[in-house]
Amino acid sequence: MFPDLIQYLWIAWLVLAVLFVIIELLTLEFTFLMLAAGTVLGGLGVNLLGGVWWLQVLAAAAVSALLLFTIRPVLLRALHRSSQHIPTNVDALTGMSARVVSSFTDGDGSVKLDNGETWTARLVDAAASVAPGQRVTVTAVRGATVVVAPEEGNPA
Structure with a gap:
């Protein structure tokens, strides 16, 4: 039974990525966008290359952490650079x-x-x-x- 579930793990990675994108659309702070990218690049990527399930989880976590600590601060800085306070x-x-x-x-x-x-x-x-x-x-x-x-x- 467990090997059958691992065969369809790619569906779980896609569902998780879509869920993260939906949450990102509600929060707009780039956190869940980085988790979604880590899920697709790390988890789904390793799955498509034939990696074992624990390697998929490890890769998804590593890519998500890398994106959170490198790309997200750059995106936030670029977003806030052009937003000067305009009194209304x-x-x-x-x-x-x-x-x-x-x-x-x-x-x-x-x-x-x-x-x-x-x-x-x-x-x-x-x-x-x-x-x-x-x-x-x-x-x-x-x-x-x-x-x-x-x-x-x-x-x-």
Whole structure:
């Protein structure tokens, strides 16, 4: 019975490789991709060359480990090299210019950002005076309120 199972071991190697590729598609970290490649190159490769089952397992483990520690770090470095941090959503508002829409009372007012959105605003320095139409810069976002400061060169 055991020799019959060894005869069809190549099917197990293919199923295991497909399983690893499916898991890789869910995780996207190149770990299971390296295991799948080790399974195909080591396990299935030795099987097709007529190696015994324990040699197939050993070759699959060795090739997988080799790929995990050599190729995977290179792939991860190449993947992360081109991905610089680009602020989006609320993070992109910090540093954006705005025009004062309504006058500030007790440090609170309204501004229209350069992206066209109108926000409730609070001055960094509540004692500062800012007139409607004057340019300000967003320094922070606190919930649904932007904290603004008068732009350099504008009279405060």
